[in-house]
Amino acid sequence: MVWIGLVGALLFALWLTDNIDTEWMTTWAPFIVGGAGTTIFVCLVSIVLATVLAVLGAVARLSSNAILFSVSSLYVSLVRGTPLLVQIYFIFFALPQMGIRLDAVLAGILALGFNYGAYMTEIFRAGIQAVPGGQREAAQALGMPEHLVMRRVVLPQAVRIVIPAIGNDFIAMIKDSALISTIAVQELLWRAQRAGTRDFKTLQALLIAAAIYWALTIIFSYFQERLEKRMARGDR
């Protein structure tokens, strides 16, 4: 309630400055909103890619195999040690020099997926370690080979533990995905900037984009909460 009041007051103040062109906004809003579809699509595919990479990375990081451990550690260190924007540029602008030419959307998905995969590797590692040791022992005592212990007993419980963190990362990713507007993926921010610069209505355009990002995060936070509640069933 207080929020609505505050936002209303802010908009009113903006309107007083006489910079708000509501007519322009209603004309261009559909075009900008159209970018939200691309944003969501890119983020959904990226979070799936990131989750797969994170599970593999975490299992490798906890494995006794020195090579797997090194590969996974290097991946995490490399990705966490460089800016996301550099990674996006690298995949889209630098790879073609090596003969690998990627579509902008694909490049964006790869960059976001690899980037978040590295952060989520650490989350999954912690999640796997948070599964009580007795679970692993019980599975081993039933004669399960190591891959079954992991796949059937440890990982399903680890996933429950990390669901909230993955949700957070997905929401963060929705916002970070704005960076791929720099490689001309026609997502939310790209469209807002296009429309804004065309008519010198940057303020209006960015207001619309910001509002949509905000709405998206609120919607996904709600779904995340529900998912968490559902996953909590059967626990304790």
Add this chain to the structure above:
Amino acid sequence: MTDTKLPDLGQRAATTTSGYESGTNLPSHIGDPIVKVEGLHKYFGTNHVLKGVDLEVRQREAVMVIGRSGSGKTTLLRCINFLEEPTIGAVEVDGVRVEADPLRARDRAHREQIRQIRLRAGMLFQEFNLFPHMSVLDNCIEAPTRVLGQPKPTAIERAEYYLEVVGLIEKRDEYPARLSGGQKQRVAIARALCMEPKVLLFDEPTSALDPELIGEVLRVMEDLAHGGTTMIVVTHEMHFAQEAADRVVFMEDGVVIEQGPPEQVLNDPRHQSTAHFLRRFLDE
């Protein structure tokens, strides 16, 4: 076993590793040896926890291991199915023999041998360790279907049979979170039985339970013991040992001090340290 520093060991009774004096007749229901533990030592770092344990358990025999906490009895049990890798010695279960070899612990063939032992020796834990993300029935059929490759209907049929045995068939679709501690342990017993192991290893199965829930678990275990299930039980429940054991093994400081029929070890111990332990235990 002979070179321990306990003073009263010089006068030890001449019991064999099977706990039965040579020449005596075994109780008729007892069969051939199925578990053999030979010269087992376990170090945790420099801490010498097991100092040469020999133990032989026969088919349909219920062996209860008693002793103070820290005497090595839980470690012994965990070494039998290699949840702890023993430092020296060998374990044989139903013909599968594995020598201790801590350096080879990650070798593939070695791990497979250990898995073969685990398939033959079911384990029950203090903390039950049911899988919380699976229903009672799924807990019971998980390993039979995925490890033994049983068809699902067969596995379900067996699981229902064993859930009946532990008296929890009506809970088959519940999740572990909705069960009491006693019920959880009974489901864990059913889960272990579903693998139809040659021997059940119980690691203090009632010590995490509220007092009023202990009875239901012990009753199931007693039924199994009388029904001819081979079991090795680490326990503090002396009355239960008295009732259900074919043989009681007393451990102290990493060695077996004495073993024999429950009425002898518990009522008429041959060793001072056993008597001392039992006296202190009954005082508590």
